[in-house]
Amino acid sequence: MQTKAFAKWTMIAGATIVVVTLWGATHFVPPFYTHTYPFAWYGLIFFLDGLLWSRWNEGFIFKRPGSFATLLFWSAVFWFYFELWNLRLQNWYYAGVSSQGLWAHAEAYMDFATVLPGIFLVYRLLCRLKIPHQVQTSIRLSKQARAWFFPAGVAMIFLPAAFPDIFFPMVWGCLIFLLEPFCAKFGAPSLVRNAEQGHWTTFVRLLLAGLICGGYWEFWNHLSLEKWVYTVPFFSQGKLFEMPYPGFLGFPPFAVECFVMANAVFLVRGKRHWTPNTPGIGHLESFPRLAYVAMMVAGVLLSEISYSQMKKNTVDSHAQDIYSMLEDISAADARRLAETGWHYPAQILIAWDRSCLLIAQPFRVAVKNRLELASLLQMGAKNARLLEKAGVGSRETLARQDPGQLFAVLTAINTAEQIRKSPLLKRRIKAWIYGARRTSTLY
Secondary structure, eight states: OHHHHHHHHHHHHHHHHHHHHHHHHHTTOTTTTTSHHHHHHHHHHHHHHHHHHHHHSOOSTTTOHHHHHHHHHHHHHHHHHHHHHHHHHOOEEEESBOOOSHHHHHHHHHHHTTHHHHHHHHHHHHHHHTSSSOOBOSOOOOGGGHHHHHHHHHHHHHHHHHOHHHHGGGGGTHHHHHHHHHHHHHTSOOHHHHHHTTBOHHHHHHHHHHHHHHHHHHHHHHHOSSEEEEOOTTOSSOEETTEEGGGGGGHHHHHHHHHHHHHHHHHHHOSSOSSTTOOOOOOOTTSOHHHHHHHHHHHHHHHHHHHHHIIIIIBOOBOOOHHHHHTTTOHHHHHHHHTTTOOSHHHHHHTHHHHHTTSOGGGHHHHHHHHHHHHGGGOHHHHHHHHHHTTOOSHHHHHTOOHHHHHHHHHHHHHHHOSSSSOOOHHHHHHHHHHHTOOSSBO
16 A cells, blocks of 8 residues: 555656646746756656556556666667767757756766656556557568568668768668567567567557657757757758657657667566566577676767767757846846846747836847847857857848858858857758748747
């Protein structure tokens, strides 16, 4: 009885964190607005884990802490792997990053660690709710097809590396084809074996879990100061939150890929599988246990390399205080605004009529334009100043620009004046322009 009560309190605590995060993010309350992601996802993880524990006596955090810790670790490693891919693909970047140093380093691991637990808890809830109940068809994967999986996976690695602007979607499925034969051969839970028997339930539930998690990811990303912005080829316009509409089709196969990656890890790791009621698969006798430790060390090294490259190439802007953002326009007005307790451009813009009373008449238009530019996709004050140097002093002016021409002008200015350290990318400038044209969450 005490265990059930503790499980319910875990569920309530998780739900409370999510609700408070929603309130904080929409009311500009730190740390919920500045670091939305960990609160939103760890809150959901606690809620789902408590629900599964109290209702069906299953879960990760307290029921199987070893498996939970393993998922956290490899989740971070896996996402750092995708961040390395993004250096080549340039499909997204980070803006409005709130801090640097040790805390930012640790937070990256904390954030990325939620991916596998989040997807798998949603998947397990679908399993318990039997959504969908059963998917079994006469359509079966031929046993001969399994032999083509690994060559297909190799091709799906090579093609996006060689031609990233065309084959970038393959990254979100290549490891399925590379690792599924390995899982099927050595006894891990296998989607291939299921498909050969016409059983598609697990596959469909994973697809649905990926779509649900994708919607949750993008909803919170839209609310947060610290966000990622997509720069996917061919899909610069037409987005829900910050994601191009076709991009949501990538979340279902990504969930399948996560499932396969986790199965492969647990096969090598040995001990119990992460899913309950799954027969023990032991470990590969031909694969020394010390090799798993070596895999973990390699995972940490990969993650550290990825993080160092992210800081240089993927993080495009950092959050600044209001004074630093406006001091070059009018230091006195910037100081007055900073002292009001409004810390973010959106706060001042929402309360613009009151804000005007704190700004001298000659500087009001310049301050408003700077705040609107800096808060657009959280591009920050440095990028806003760079645009102003190019004669693009307002959001309305930015919306009228041609991406190619503006890119050339901004590159020349930045080369001469070094306003920002990292090189400009045409895709990101295109994202600014289309973002400036945006009129709603759906555009």
